[in-house]
Amino acid sequence: MSDVVRPTEAQVAQVRSAADAVKAAIDAHLAAVEVRAGAGDPSVAESYEALADAAEVYDELLDEVYEEFTPFEVPHPGDGGLPDTVEPAAISVLIRRDYAVANPRLLRESVGGPTTAAALRALFGDYEPDRVARHAAEFGLEEGDSTLWVVAADQGEPGEWLAEPFDVAEPELLISRFDVVEEYEDDEDETEDVDEAEVGVLDPS
Template structure:
């Protein structure tokens, strides 16, 4: 970075003062909070996070130094503003995969096509794009998640949101943009699985090579533990069908 593009010492000092002000506001909001999900505390938290991030960036640009601040991502949810007794709900799921074994993926898709009496005769499974369409059209998402290694896939992060709705949606109402109306303030509970949570899990004597994820619940839901370990390791040789 050129000297002309660097922030001035005064700008860094101003950013530090902004952090101090945000700290005071956050503490004041915490001291006055009206409940566990007070929106004032949530707003003050976000302001403090933004001020700390801005200061950290300016400090690094000017002096090549960093701060010990670490703002958690994905842990804080906005206060719930949905109905106390929802008449309807939506379950939103995202699961990420990487294609780790292209040949295995194509081979599995060809097996499905070969067993399909209604096949059009086109070699749809000859490409990765086509093979993915064949497999996800044949198997339920939960089965693919449990057998992902068989299909040449590697699991990434996943999340599940249960979102309250005032009324059931009309048939076909949201199909063009299924995730557009997801409102974080109407999330009843949420569960995330990610390798980033590995440090939080008590793995005991588990093998270090074993894939372990942590499911986290966010929200006031009875009979759901906040943290639950989930064993994602699959036995590829076992016949699961």
């Protein structure tokens, strides 16, 4: 007999109604984009916010009723710290991705290296960070939280910031932020070498 708890008809209808609202919001957003008067068209911004709100409601209901999640999150443009009146001459895009080293042995066997640290150096030396993110499980890594910041920056000279590359990560310069939060499996029996369990990766693009 299945242990799955079936939702009530009312709950099913509520989730379906929220899903229909997301579909309608997508159509409305696309329609606004297709006839926009230019960058910053208020009708596009309004439809964007409506889409974000509808997606958030649907995601919450999906979690509440089915304990499932959508694979995307719509960031709100107002989340930035930089006033809209400021016109940045250049930007920096900063990405941080965290991984749990769920299977150190697989990691070492996949890329080579006598230790986990050596294997991680080889992994990020040989592969682009985006490729690592797409194939994390194949390297024995488990995706954790991630965040992407777009911040205002000085254009400067090529390479001049390399000595201190992350000084521009200042909240007051933030233009946009997108966070993804993952739930970790709290089961040490499924994790090898627990003392090597987590590594944080900051990847500036």
